[in-house]
């Protein structure tokens with residue numbers, strides 16, 4: 797049963813292509829800075845779409861027999877870490893390595909389980925980090941928001957942990973200094989023998 801949100805501005809439709817109202821959009825962002833409002837006003841009437849951004853619980857498994865899920869099908873990710881496509885590309889790279897190692901088609905299932913063992917913890921972490929980042933970046937006014945803004949200032953000054961995980965140095969190193977194909981090369985034999 798669908799329960800209407802008390803605020804009509806929150807779309808109820810499940811689709812991500814529901815059309816929205818330009819005047820409602822302008823009203824929603826009325827207190828944003830003038831530059832944002834100018835951009836929003838440029839949007840042609842009829843071109844406004846309403847999307848829901850959802851967090852999906854991690855799946856229990858990505859592999860069934862000789863079939864494996866990749867990309868958004870197994871780790872749909874909120875945009876707050878810019879990692880949806882990046883993680884999908886890592887899936888593809890790792891699949892390329894593990895499937896390149898099979899000696900017969902009987903090994904496909906085990907190779908896919910190696911793919912899952914390599915990829916799932918990292919992709920699940922990216923999904924959770926993006927969701928947590930979305931929460932942290934969209935706090936309403938109050939003590940938590942003030943503490944976050946103080947942390948932003950401190951990070952800018954001293955280069956410490958950044959409340960925006962997309963630009964935090966440790967998170968960036970974890971995301972961008974990781975060679976998933978090399979990891980697959982290095983760990984394939986051990987993982988394959990354990991499965």
Ligand SMILES: Cc1cc2nc3c(=O)[nH]c(=O)nc-3n(C[C@H](O)[C@H](O)[C@H](O)COP(=O)(O)OP(=O)(O)OC[C@H]3O[C@@H](n4cnc5c(N)ncnc54)[C@H](O)[C@@H]3O)c2cc1C
Pocket residue numbers: 866867868869873875878879880881882883884
């Ligand atoms: C506005 C926006 C900004 C984004 N920014 C970033 C970013 O900065 N960095 C980043 O890493 N990610 C970003 N993403 C996320 C990224 O686009 C997705 O994570 C990525 O496209 C997922 O790739 P995919 O191949 O898993 O799925 P998709 O790209 O959705 O591909 C699935 C394909 O399957 C097709 N398909 C569906 N059903 C069928 C069927 N029955 N038969 C045949 N074909 C079918 C679809 O048409 C589609 O072409 C962004 C997404 C959006 C919407």
